[in-house]
Amino acid sequence: MDSVLSWIGGGFVVAGVALSLLGAIGVLRFPDFYTRIHAASITDTGGASLVLLGLCLIAGLTLTTLKLVFVWVFVMLTTPVAANALANAAFSSGHKPRIGTFQIVRTDERRKTPRGPDAP
Amino acid sequence: MTALPSSFDVTLALDIVLLVMLLVVAGAVARTRSLLAAIIMFSVYSLISAVWLVVMDAPDVAFTEAVVGAGVSTIILLGAILLTRGEAERPDWRRLIAPALACIAVGGLLVFAAIGLPGLGDAASPANAYVGRAYLEATPKDIGMPNVVTAVLSSYRSFDTLGETTVIFAAGVGVALMLGFGPRASLAPPSAVIGDHHVVPRVAAKLLIPLVALFAFYVQFHGDLGAGGGFQAGVIMAAAIILHALVFGLRETMAAIPPRVARSLASLGVLLYAGIGVICMMNGGGFLDYDYLFPPSVEQQIPGWLLGDSEHAHHWGQHFGIMLIELGVLLTVSATMVTIFYGFGGRTVEAARQEAKQ
Amino acid sequence: MLLAAGAAGLLAAMAMVIVRAIIGPSHYDRILAVNSFGTKTVLLLSLVGFLFGRPAFLDIAIVYALINFVTTIALMKFFRYRSLAQPLGLSAGEEARDG
Numbered sequence: 001m002d003s004v005l006s007w008i009g010g011g012f013v014v015a016g017v018a019l020s021l022l023g024a025i026g027v028l029r030f031p032d033f034y035t036r037i038h039a040a041s042i043t044d045t046g047g048a049s050l051v052l053l054g055l056c057l058i059a060g061l062t063l064t065t066l067k068l069v070f071v072w073v074f075v076m077l078t079t080p081v082a083a084n085a086l087a088n089a090a091f092s093s094g095h096k097p098r099i100g101t102f103q104i105v106r107t108d109e110r111r112k113t114p115r116g117p118d119a120p
Numbered sequence: 121m122t123a124l125p126s127s128f129d130v131t132l133a134l135d136i137v138l139l140v141m142l143l144v145v146a147g148a149v150a151r152t153r154s155l156l157a158a159i160i161m162f163s164v165y166s167l168i169s170a171v172w173l174v175v176m177d178a179p180d181v182a183f184t185e186a187v188v189g190a191g192v193s194t195i196i197l198l199g200a201i202l203l204t205r206g207e208a209e210r211p212d213w214r215r216l217i218a219p220a221l222a223c224i225a226v227g228g229l230l231v232f233a234a235i236g237l238p239g240l241g242d243a244a245s246p247a248n249a250y251v252g253r254a255y256l257e258a259t260p261k262d263i264g265m266p267n268v269v270t271a272v273l274s275s276y277r278s279f280d281t282l283g284e285t286t287v288i289f290a291a292g293v294g295v296a297l298m299l300g301f302g303p304r305a306s307l308a309p310p311s312a313v314i315g316d317h318h319v320v321p322r323v324a325a326k327l328l329i330p331l332v333a334l335f336a337f338y339v340q341f342h343g344d345l346g347a348g349g350g351f352q353a354g355v356i357m358a359a360a361i362i363l364h365a366l367v368f369g370l371r372e373t374m375a376a377i378p379p380r381v382a383r384s385l386a387s388l389g390v391l392l393y394a395g396i397g398v399i400c401m402m403n404g405g406g407f408l409d410y411d412y413l414f415p416p417s418v419e420q421q422i423p424g425w426l427l428g429d430s431e432h433a434h435h436w437g438q439h440f441g442i443m444l445i446e447l448g449v450l451l452t453v454s455a456t457m458v459t460i461f462y463g464f465g466g467r468t469v470e471a472a473r474q475e476a477k478q
Numbered sequence: 479m480l481l482a483a484g485a486a487g488l489l490a491a492m493a494m495v496i497v498r499a500i501i502g503p504s505h506y507d508r509i510l511a512v513n514s515f516g517t518k519t520v521l522l523l524s525l526v527g528f529l530f531g532r533p534a535f536l537d538i539a540i541v542y543a544l545i546n547f548v549t550t551i552a553l554m555k556f557f558r559y560r561s562l563a564q565p566l567g568l569s570a571g572e573e574a575r576d577g
Contacts, residue, residue, distance in 0.1 A: 194549050
């Protein structure tokens with residue numbers, strides 16, 4: 001039973017690492033910042049979840065599992081937030097996406113237009 | 121888990137890959153002219169070297185490298201380049217010859233010396249055979265503490281650690297003397313940059329700051345059992361406070377922890393540490409000899425259930441002594457880091473104000 | 479065996495992210511690379527802890543997960559606002575609700 005669980009866990013770990021690897025390829029190869037951050041943040045959270053789940057299966061029900069859950073919670077709290085803050089800062093400082101033919105309107109220009117009463 | 125081909129091969133492979141990465145990153149740091157890029161690469165350098173230290177089975181050192189190298193020192197370096205230019209000049213190559221020769225000579229000597237070093241984990245090496253073995257054998261008997269690193273650091277060599285704590289305090293005093301304790305005029309209410317709305321980081325920081333502080337206490341009190349201790353916990357606590365300042369603004373943080381309180385706590389920590397040593401002397405022991413922390417009449421009053429093992433009554437002085445001096449280290453380190461951050465943060469505010477005037 | 483393969487894959491991913499951190503045309507790319515590198519470091523530390531049978535290494539992984547966030551926010555703030563003292567802004571309506 002233990003051995004089966006640890007093999008399944010190993011499978012999860014390898015799957016998560018494969019996801020991280022794909023994300024890293026994306027970070028390296030994609031054409032502009034926004035596509036890169038897209039590749040990095042999604043695969044980081046997904047890969048971390050899979051790897052930590054796999055390690056949880058290997059560890060069984062011990063204190064180690066609790067610590068792995070903590071690592072997971074912290075990774076899930078921090079990585080997407082950091083990616084969001086980074087993309088927000090890049091976009092509002094005028095860092096424009098490279099691809100696409102349409103013109104992206106900057107947020108502070110959009111603010112000047114009056115809002116409807118039901119706008120947030 | 122499944123059997124590995126050989127544990128040594130894995131370590132060796134990890135060593136090689138991590139060291140190559142270190143070399144590449146160090147080369148990139150040396151090559152880049154943008155100071156911000158250099159700081160970012162230094163952060164990566166710290167991360168890699170901390171992983172390498174873990175692979176070398178030195179978790180206490182890796183802990184310190186993680187929190188200091190990758191965390192707080194990056195932020196303080198950012199504060200430093202805010203006060204200077206963001207670009208380094210490319211120096212004339214003729215001025216590089218002498219430093220390059222010196223570096224090559226010193227590096228060659230170090231490599232030459234490293235050939236003579238004993239292998240990693242060699243049981244017959246001097247470090248493992250005499251002093252190290254003596255500590256390993258004596259620690260359970262003398263102190264009764266699982267983590268020998270903490271025992272050596274805060275009991276056997278507590279005088280050294282007092283010196284290190286004082287050095288950190290002195291560094292804080294030095295930075296404060298140069299940069300001030302924070303902005304001298306009161307900070308104006310923040311003006312939001314139009315178009316930026318960082319709701320997500322603010323909410324996440326509200327969730328994270330208590331968790332980081334809680335984890336700092338875990339590291340502090342878990343130092344007896346595993347990796348960690350006052351230094352690491354102090355830096356993590358400072359990171360929590362710095363995160364607050366980064367997200368909610370220096371004004372809010374200075375309202376919560378005034379600079380006056382920060383610098384008082386920094387000196388209180390050193391005072392607590394040295395005071396424990398004086399108490400031990402007053403009770404008839406040497407300086408920082410925790411066995412004499414409690415007079416015998418007091419030690420007999422301590423109930424047996426308090427630490428769980430009634431057989432090792434004589435360890436209570438050691439336990440309480442280490443706990444108290446670690447508390448002193450925590451106070452000094454975290455308050456000094458916060459003071460240094462206030463110094464840099466306040467000076468950047470003043471620099472921005474002067475720029476606005478001109 | 480699977481764990482060793484996982485560690486090798488993570489190292490390869492870290493190497494690729496380092497390349498992005500070195501060449502990255504804008505500083506935002508570099509900050510992104512550092513953040514991604516930090517997450518991969520957390521995973522590698524957890525894996526190494528299991529590989530060597532030392533789950534106590536997980537404490538260091540937790541510290542990384544937390545410190546990495548502080549570093550990323552600091553770098554982002556520095557590059558966007560040129561200040562360590564300014565709060566992350568809110569627009570007027572959000573300020574009232576954030577209270």
